[in-house]
Each structure stands twice: as C-alpha cells, then as structure tokens.
Amino acid sequence: MAVTKIHRTSKTALIIGVLISIVVMALFYLGGQVPGHEKIAADMNQPRFTDLVLYWGYFLLGITIVVLLLFALTSFIKQLKESPRKALGGLLAVVGIAALLLITYSIGDATRLNIPGYDGPDNRPATLKLTDMWLYSSYVLLALTFLAILILPLFKRKA
Numbered sequence: 527m528a529v530t531k532i533h534r535t536s537k538t539a540l541i542i543g544v545l546i547s548i549v550v551m552a553l554f555y556l557g558g559q560v561p562g563h564e565k566i567a568a569d570m571n572q573p574r575f576t577d578l579v580l581y582w583g584y585f586l587l588g589i590t591i592v593v594l595l596l597f598a599l600t601s602f603i604k605q606l607k608e609s610p611r612k613a614l615g616g617l618l619a620v621v622g623i624a625a626l627l628l629i630t631y632s633i634g635d636a637t638r639l640n641i642p643g644y645d646g647p648d649n650r651p652a653t654l655k656l657t658d659m660w661l662y663s664s665y666v667l668l669a670l671t672f673l674a675i676l677i678l679p680l681f682k683r684k685a
Contacts, residue, residue, distance in 0.1 A: 543586070550575070550582045566643045626663055634658030 553575040560572045598620070605613035635658055636651030 547582070547586075550578055554579045570643075626666060627659060630662035630666070631655055631659040633662065 554573050557573060557575045560574050566572060598616075602613055602616055605616060634655035636655050638651070639649055639654070641649060
C-alpha cells in the first residue's frame with residue numbers, strides 16, 4: 527500500500543515537472559525576442575523568456591538540494607541507530623564533499639570579467655569564485671565517476 531502511494535506520488539511529481547519544463551522551454555524557444563530598445567546588447571539575440579528559464583532552473587535546483595538533504599539526514603539517522611560504523615562512513619563522504627567545495631572555492635579566480643553591455647551585480651569576486659567552485663567540483667566529480675566506472679569492475683569478486 528505504502529509503496530504504491532510513493533510510486534504514484536513520485537510519478538505524478540515527475541510528470542508535472544516534465545510538463546512545466548516543456549512549457550517553459552517552449553516559451554523560451556518560441557516566445558520571440560526582447561524588443562530592440564530593451565536589449566542589453568543591441569547586436570545580440572536575447573530570448574524574451576530567458577529569466578523564466580533561469581528561475582525555473584533555480585527552483586528545480588533548490589527542490590533537488592532540499593530533498594537530497596532530507597533523504598541524507600533521515601538515512602544517516604536510521605543508519606546511526608542500526609549501524610553506527612556505516613553511518614560514520616556516510617558522514618565521511620559528506621565531509622569529503624565539503625572539503626572538495628572549500629578547496630575548489632579557494633582556487634577559484636576572482637578576476638572581474640570584461641562583459642560588453644553588462645554592468646550587473648554578478649560580476650564580482652565572490653560570485654566568480656563561487657562559479658569556479660561549482661565548475662571545478664563538477665570536473666573533479668566527473669573524473670572520479672569515470673575512474674570508478676573503469677577501475678571498480680577490476681575489483682569485482684566472482685561468485
């Protein structure tokens with residue numbers, strides 16, 4: 527009974543998310559261009575619904591992070607009750623990711639960018655370092671994923 531309800535709820539949430547994403551992307555691609563007098567750079571294309579796509583992406587990212595943290599916290603608490611040693615292993619992974627984020631933030635470049643036609647608030651050192659942090663962290667995690675795909679099968683035991 528509970529599994530059916532969870533399956534139905536997750537399926538409904540997925541369908542709603544996909545439908546909203548399709549509508550947002552259709553508006554972005556088919557919604558036309560910003561009028562000439564409102565463009566940031568006159569010689570560049572600027573879709574009318576760019577902000578909507580960005581805000582939808584931020585919303586999805588926020589929901590993903592909240593759900594991920596809730597599941598991780600409940601899993602940690604459950605494992606702490608059942609097997610404290612396994613729970614500490616999961617905590618070690620979280621500490622490792624936090625260390626990766628700190629290291630990649632510290633190596634990020636804070637040099638302001640020369641962006642023609644843009645004088646907004648996002649071209650500042652803290653935002654630029656944060657952007658570099660996410661990019662470098664993504665590169666490291668992608669490389670670790672590929673290494674795991676290549677190396678872990680070598681250690682697989684034959685049953």
